[in-house]
Amino acid sequence: MTLLLFAIFLAACFAAGSTGALFAPGDWYRDLRKPTWTPPGWMFSVVWTVLYLLMSWAAARVAVSEGGGLALALWALQIALNTLWTPVFFGLHRARVGMVIIILLWVSVAATSVAFYLVDSLAGVLMVPYIAWVSVAACLNYSILRLNPELSAANPAP
């Protein structure tokens, strides 16, 4: 049962992660001014693969526990926001809307982590790398907005 649950949560992560291939960064992202600490491109797919495995494992543990309803509701919210960010940022090049989404994502991941911890402490711990990475991604989104003021135009050219 836990394995089936893990597979279903991982399928949801696959839907979210497929946006990385469908909405590839491309020339637009390459030509943006980025902070010196920007992680190299290859690192994103490696890190996300690990994070998706960890968050699916955590969710499967919570789903077999009692009283995980609130925690799983929050997990559903964060995976929807996770799916949304990449098409908005890399597809539409709307970095300001992306910033709003990633702040909401950060809050929802933090809430999910706390709710997971209260149901199953290991599940909560498994979410820590995710919240750390979303913090980095949010800082990167913010820095890109600051370094590329043309992105703050109402409708940046695609």
Add this chain to the structure above:
Amino acid sequence: MTLLLFAIFLAACFAAGSTGALFAPGDWYRDLRKPTWTPPGWMFSVVWTVLYLLMSWAAARVAVSEGGGLALALWALQIALNTLWTPVFFGLHRARVGMVIIILLWVSVAATSVAFYLVDSLAGVLMVPYIAWVSVAACLNYSILRLNPELSAANPAP
């Protein structure tokens, strides 16, 4: 508690539904050949609003029930796929990838509905309009693919 859960699930739906505004159909969709039974544009936002309210209510009922772990895992999967379809179809104009996503969405919504029904029969019934509408949307995606063979090119022009 049920109201808080409803609000969280509805927030996930809002993330999914925001794609309708962010990735607007525009000229590309208007100029596609569409079947005669294509619903008018205004109907989509009305129907989706009702469906999001129903599926959030259903999920909140399941989340306060016991043994809803599998059902909520499936709900998370379907909301991620729901969030993914619009950017792929209206953003990338990739109707073939959209067809794959909407088939996976249909299967996940059907599985969610059955799992909901087994936990709480009303929650299962509340999902029926959703599965009906996704069936219509899948038929529309398929018809558009058939009527516009140029969309089957590997990389249709945006």
